[in-house]
Amino acid sequence: MGRAGWRNQTTVTEFILLGFEDLPKLQGLFFLVFLIIYLVTLCGNLLITVLIVTDRCLHTPMYFFLGNLSCLEICYSSAVLPRMLASFLTGLKEISFAGCLVQYYVFACLAGTECYLLSAMSYDRYLAVCKPLHYASLMNGQLCFQLSAGSWVCGFLVSTITTISMSWLFFCGPNEIDHYICDLKAMLKLSCSDTYWVELIYIVFACTFTLPPFLLTMTSYIYIIATILRISSTTGRKKTFSTCSSHLLVVSLFYGTLIMVYMVPRVSILRHLRKVFSLFYTVLTPMVNPLIYSLRNKDVNEALGRILGRCPPFTMPLKIQFGKLKPFS
Numbered sequence: 001m002g003r004a005g006w007r008n009q010t011t012v013t014e015f016i017l018l019g020f021e022d023l024p025k026l027q028g029l030f031f032l033v034f035l036i037i038y039l040v041t042l043c044g045n046l047l048i049t050v051l052i053v054t055d056r057c058l059h060t061p062m063y064f065f066l067g068n069l070s071c072l073e074i075c076y077s078s079a080v081l082p083r084m085l086a087s088f089l090t091g092l093k094e095i096s097f098a099g100c101l102v103q104y105y106v107f108a109c110l111a112g113t114e115c116y117l118l119s120a121m122s123y124d125r126y127l128a129v130c131k132p133l134h135y136a137s138l139m140n141g142q143l144c145f146q147l148s149a150g151s152w153v154c155g156f157l158v159s160t161i162t163t164i165s166m167s168w169l170f171f172c173g174p175n176e177i178d179h180y181i182c183d184l185k186a187m188l189k190l191s192c193s194d195t196y197w198v199e200l201i202y203i204v205f206a207c208t209f210t211l212p213p214f215l216l217t218m219t220s221y222i223y224i225i226a227t228i229l230r231i232s233s234t235t236g237r238k239k240t241f242s243t244c245s246s247h248l249l250v251v252s253l254f255y256g257t258l259i260m261v262y263m264v265p266r267v268s269i270l271r272h273l274r275k276v277f278s279l280f281y282t283v284l285t286p287m288v289n290p291l292i293y294s295l296r297n298k299d300v301n302e303a304l305g306r307i308l309g310r311c312p313p314f315t316m317p318l319k320i321q322f323g324k325l326k327p328f329s
Contacts, residue, residue, distance in 0.1 A: 031088035044290030113155030119213035
């Protein structure tokens with residue numbers, strides 16, 4: 001239909017996020033559960049960020065990337081959960097067209113950034129395990145900053161371009177989005193205009209900006225695992241694997257649930273299953289990331305102990321700090 005044909009039709013100015021409205025009796029329980037999840041997410045990631053900033057023992061490349069990830073997770077969950085909590089509490093599910101675009105823009109930007117940030121962290125672990133003698137010279141402060149900034153720029157670019165292309169679409173019919181967030185696929189189904197170019201742009205940028213970091217992450221861990229298997233000592237293998245096991249667990253959780261969301265057939269009978277899988281990478285992953293890194297990481301636990309004053313002063317061993325060997329005091 002031509003652009004002139006839209007003038008005779010009603011333009012949708014707001015959408016209705018259906019969320020989990022099929023379970024009206026559980027709305028109060030959902031509010032309590034997701035409120036706890038949001039508070040744990042904020043406190044956990046904020047604590048990790050504070051520890052990394054204040055404790056000099058954590059001023060290393062690995063924790064520099066972890067600090068970026070924690071800041072990202074705070075913004076990531078804040079783009080989704082406050083809107084969900086308000087809906088559970090008040091029952092209001094309406095969101096303006098502009099508000100929907102803004103939510104998608106922020107969410108897509110942070111999701112794309114996380115893909116690249118996880119790949120940067122995997123590359124850091126690859127250098128630490130596979131090229132330990134060159135790690136100090138290769139993973140310096142400049143490279144860490146470039147990898148981190150590049151991750152944020154890539155997420156910003158893909159989100160900006162896809163959001164601009166979505167803003168060109170017309171919506172004149174149903175306005176109910178069968179999701180708890182402004183999902184691109186769900187919005188495209190509601191559009192009255194031709195969505196071919198928007199879908200093409202989305203596919204191209206999804207492949208361009210998510211497939212390379214995924215392949216880089218997988219390649220890094222293939223080399224890491226191969227290197228670990230060549231270590232003759234069992235103790236050495238366990239010690240080396242422990243340096244990257246937390247990150248591998250986070251990567252598996254993020255990409256695993258993301259892949260499952262897109263593998264589930266888009267039929268109405270499985271729509272609730274897609275929402276449940278979506279909860280894992282949009283809501284639960286930001287919450288469990290600080291738990292995984294803190295519970296499985298000796299350095300983080302020791303830093304927390306020092307912050308709380310529970311550990312007596314002691315001499316710290318030499319560690320690598322952005323390409324320099326220096327003692328921490």
